[in-house]
Amino acid sequence: MHFLEELAKTFPEDRLLIDKELLSPYESDGLTAFAVTPRAVLIPETQEEVVEIVRACVKHKVPFVSRGSGTSLSGAALPVETGIVIALNRLNRVIELDPERRIARVEPGVVNIDVTKAAQVHGLHFAPDPSSQIICTIGGNVAFNSGGAHCLKYGMTSNHVLGLKAVLATGEVVEFGNSSLEDTGPDYTGLFGGSEGMFGVALEIILRLLPKSETFHTILAGYNSLEKAGDAVSAIVASGILPGAIEIMDRLAIDAAEAAVDAGYPEEAKAVLIVELEGPQEQVESEKRELETIINASNPIEIQVAKDTTARLKIWKGRKSAFSAVGRLSPDFIVQDGVVPRKRLGEALRRIEQLGKKHGLRVANVFHAGDGNLHPLILYDGTIEGELERGENLAGEILEMCIEMGGSITGEHGVGMEKRSYMPKMFTNDDISFMKKTRTAFDPDGIANPGKMFPEGQAPALTLYGLHPLEKKGIISRE
């Protein structure tokens, strides 16, 4: 029987989309440079239905791309023309939330922030907090090992995944890990995390929850140069304090955030530094004094200390809205997430500035300074001939710089479509061929999210970067 006819027996018309106009919302994800219309979109409501879809794909050798909210910035959920998209948003149950074991067992379509919302009655929270946390889903967080602002102290998504159940691209349903912090044998859960949807589809994920910190102390310092902000970071790191987050934004990013959310950032500053201490009251109190001394010695032009939760959230709102806010400064932009060793941050920023000048494009910088994770936002206008190409070249040169400095091409967005051509610059042929062999065990037919991570494959034509079409219309946002 024909592939789609077979699935039509289970899936009614409104959950098996084939009309062109119904497929269009699924053509792109957060990386709007690429758009592909899939053959169909399947909307399962149960884990069994996901298994049925994957097994049908295996039987008919049809490629599948699983997708949550489509917030990927690396083109993770870009469809394959001959394949289907499995939209997992309706698998959004928190199956179990156990304060005694401090775990949540959730389905992949659960929105990141909803885990914390469900856990907070017990004083618990889910630590990984990507900027898109109010819409991005756990399935995507796991597949791409998402980060956020608190990775230095708490690690990335994979560090908070204890176990999972998944249907592999062989059709086999497997369970890895368990509800304990410990495991036996090879860490298959760890391997599945960050595998970019190329091993199969997670059906259930066991997440580690942590008690919410007793208190926070958030400080924002404005500087008349990026370098001074960077020096302050070095001084904090050298002091032995371990803040929950250390973030820097440059003037262009500050302008964007101000225009979008009126965060009250210093008007004169060329850079702002956000440092957040968190933990038991007495410890934060003690570190606060030390931090104050360090910041005062770093020659800031202005210091804001969040007096209460409202003020703290206001500071964070400015930071977390920076990406979409940059859309107000420029019709299109490219965002990268390369990593450099922390001590070379200043040098990296200077070089990015020079590269921007060379290509005649503006670059806004927002970055997780504590872990050297850059986020240069390259601004361009896609309607001006040659600007997109220049932007692409600039982005590529920034990634090459990250590799040359001993860093990584991606800190948290994953390789996806976007950075696959840079993989051979970071890894040898042997490394990549080893990864491919590993993938074959999970996906012998190469049907799970094909075309991502590895450098070969036909790339669809570039369209435009920047905000998602629905974002531009103001229908969705990722504040």
Place this chain on the structure above:
Amino acid sequence: MNCPSSIEKATEFVRGAKQIIPAGAGTKHPKKDTSGTLDLSGLSGIIEYEPSEYTFSARAGTTITEINELLNKNGQYLPFDPPFINAGATLGGTIACGLSGPGRLRYGGIRDFLIGIRFLNGEGRIIQAGGKVVKNAAGYDYPKLFCGAMGTLGILLEATFKVFPAPRATRTLELTSKSKMAAIETLCNITLTQWEPDALEFYPEENKLLLRLAGNPDALDARLPKILQELGYCDAKILPDDEATIEWNALQEFHWTPRDAYILKAPITPKEIPELEQALSLNDVKRHYGLAGNVAWIATADTKALEEISTILDNLGLAAIKVRGNLERFIYGKTRSHKIHGALKEAIDPLGKFPVLQ
């Protein structure tokens, strides 16, 4: 036994060998003098250490003592308390066994701090995975896969770890309850507080908990009276620093087990402890529960008892891995068998040179 002094020699051996059993210092699984044994203790030394980056890279045969001495000088540490340090444990062996100690509770275990590896696959090719920066999402996460793989997937050559600034002080509380159940209840209560316990261990035979807090000395001293008050329902006392060091060291080195005992590690949750306790205390085996009731360490010197323990674990749906003892068998209790386990092993080690985890 082969003890290569360079990566080239190790590569040469791997290319020529039919069966390979990697070994480190032999602190957990004694080295056997067979033609397939590849002793990696000769490949040692720190390659790179950047205190400002919170990272170091070292060869797999480097002892953790050597690492700790260097980190200590710079006010940094490996927060997961790797075990068997005094016995001479190496980085490679600790990774292969996936071992973490009491400190895992707060910031995570060895899987969470290992950020990059270089290893030899069965074809004798050097594969590099992960990276040297604290944040990285490029490529498959082999560093995690290799944690606990028991040398079945490849030969570790080098490892890069993330480290943290060491806390300036610690305080240890000994909490004694009237019964096991009461102690477990206290343990669960503590894990839901905002004290951020650095370590929390349960001694079932004494109904005792050992709680470690870490931070600035002034902060700890300001907090302790409040904590003692909140724990008023059990017998709580603050251990003097030297006594506390001995206690924690004894746990990290497994001094509570007979010297020649097998040690099993079984992931567990606090809820499952009472049943396991009841079943195991009948068999006169030593137990200790670490990580706020997330791991059961079970020790016995009796091979027959090992079989009985395995049945008990299986009945309770618990799995265990042998972290000390001979090399014959690693997996005890409930086994989970998926086709992917075999397929992955075959894809990674097509020539079948490395041991099979059994």
